[in-house]
Amino acid sequence: MTIIVTGGAGFIGSNFIFYMMKAHPDYRLVCLDKLTYAGNLSTLKGVLDMPSFRFVRGDICDRDLVYSLFDEEHPDAVVNFAAESHVDRSILDPSLFLQTNIIGTSVLMDAARRAGNIRFHQISTDEVYGDLPLDRKDLFFTETTPLHTSSPYSSSKAAADLLALSYHRTYGLPVTISRCSNNYGPYHFPEKLIPLMIINALKGKSLPVYGQGINVRDWLYVEDHCRAVDLILHKGRIGEVYNVGGHNEMRNIDIVRIILRQLGKSEDLITFVEDRKGHDLRYAIDPQKISSELGWLPETKFEDGIRKTIKWYLDNESWWQEIIDGEYQDYYERMYSGRLEPR
Numbered sequence: 001m002t003i004i005v006t007g008g009a010g011f012i013g014s015n016f017i018f019y020m021m022k023a024h025p026d027y028r029l030v031c032l033d034k035l036t037y038a039g040n041l042s043t044l045k046g047v048l049d050m051p052s053f054r055f056v057r058g059d060i061c062d063r064d065l066v067y068s069l070f071d072e073e074h075p076d077a078v079v080n081f082a083a084e085s086h087v088d089r090s091i092l093d094p095s096l097f098l099q100t101n102i103i104g105t106s107v108l109m110d111a112a113r114r115a116g117n118i119r120f121h122q123i124s125t126d127e128v129y130g131d132l133p134l135d136r137k138d139l140f141f142t143e144t145t146p147l148h149t150s151s152p153y154s155s156s157k158a159a160a161d162l163l164a165l166s167y168h169r170t171y172g173l174p175v176t177i178s179r180c181s182n183n184y185g186p187y188h189f190p191e192k193l194i195p196l197m198i199i200n201a202l203k204g205k206s207l208p209v210y211g212q213g214i215n216v217r218d219w220l221y222v223e224d225h226c227r228a229v230d231l232i233l234h235k236g237r238i239g240e241v242y243n244v245g246g247h248n249e250m251r252n253i254d255i256v257r258i259i260l261r262q263l264g265k266s267e268d269l270i271t272f273v274e275d276r277k278g279h280d281l282r283y284a285i286d287p288q289k290i291s292s293e294l295g296w297l298p299e300t301k302f303e304d305g306i307r308k309t310i311k312w313y314l315d316n317e318s319w320w321q322e323i324i325d326g327e328y329q330d331y332y333e334r335m336y337s338g339r340l341e342p343r
């Protein structure tokens with residue numbers, strides 16, 4: 001089987017490539033990635049020379065390139081991780097999010113149709129459901145929860161989901177969609193909460209917690225997400241959406257405190273800063289459908305996953321140091337300067 005994995009030089013896509021290589025050593029994996037600021041070829045250095053792997057630098061919006069790659073590779077399936085993925089960046093400038101996340105997905109699906117309606121899996125997010133109130137612990141996102149997005153990022157992901165379902169209904173494209181909660185683990189780009197806080201704590205820099213830190217996210221170790229996608233790809237029902245999450249809701253402030261404690265750093269580093277615009281309060285996935293239909297359950301407990309993750313950042317300083325020395329630095333200045341004053 002040949003699978004085109006888009007966005008495979010990013011956080012979850014790279015972990016998916018590593019996972020699939022172990023789970024299916026006979027598969028050919030072709031990674032198509034534009035190498036934006038979030039894509040990092042050094043992440044893939046361990047697999048670049050493997051005969052069952054090919055890396056292609058390219059934009060999923062580039063129709064000619066995408067079509068010729070499909071003509072060359074005759075893939076059996078596509079898994080689309082490629083996206084602009086950071087909510088804060090979408091608030092600064094939505095346009096690229098619409099281009100990559102919506103137009104890019106449609107180009108890939110056109111290529112999949114052109115190649116004979118090959119299998120297409122869209123990686124979506126729980127953010128398409130909007131948020132849940134903090135005081136209603138009984139409420140969860142199910143696959144039938146209405147789409148109700150808050151940010152340009154989540155709106156672009158919801159648009160891609162609707163397009164994918166429309167390609168299934170209109171053209172019979174064999175599509176599935178997974179909507180996962182927040183992932184964490186190795187190779188997570190340092191702009192996101194967990195790696196940002198680990199790295200700032202290691203550097204003795206302040207830890208910018210938005211608002212009061214009471215927003216809740218439902219954290220899942222990245223390998224558990226990869227296993228879910230593998231299952232859906234092989235056994236999921238065509239035309240269906242699957243929520244992926246492990247009932248692991250935590251407040252941001254509690255995550256930050258755990259990180260500080262594990263690193264032996266002082267809580268004085270915490271700085272409460274201006275809140276994110278439109279900040280979603282709580283995400284919480286009901287994974288009943290994927291559990292009952294496909295037998296998926298998360299395997300990594302948060303206490304183990306966060307310990308492994310912190311250790312990975314301690315052991316792989318050169319990976320993140322290279323990133324924070326580069327153009328990411330400019331983003332950090334733009335995003336946080338003027339915001340870092342304690343509230």
Ligand code: NAD
Nearest residue numbers: 007009010011012034035036038039059060083085182183
């Ligand atoms: P990431 O930002 O770490 O990686 C995105 C990758 O896509 C990068 O390698 C980047 O170079 C590539 N890319 C961006 N634009 C491209 C384009 N036009 N053409 C080709 N490649 C392009 O993102 P991530 O956190 O790994 O997220 C992967 C997917 O999972 C996204 O679709 C995201 O919406 C979804 N998701 C993420 C999370 C999470 O917690 N990180 C949770 C649920 C869903």
Ligand code: TDX
Nearest residue numbers: 085086087125127182191192193194208209210215252
């Ligand atoms: O500096 C920060 N301070 C802070 O308090 C950052 C970067 C984040 N936060 C808060 C905002 C959120 O409540 O932490 C929480 C997590 O923030 P992010 O890591 O930016 O993730 P989130 O906005 O929840 O979105 C993530 O999960 C769903 C991914 O980035 C998305 O791609 C995915 O779809």
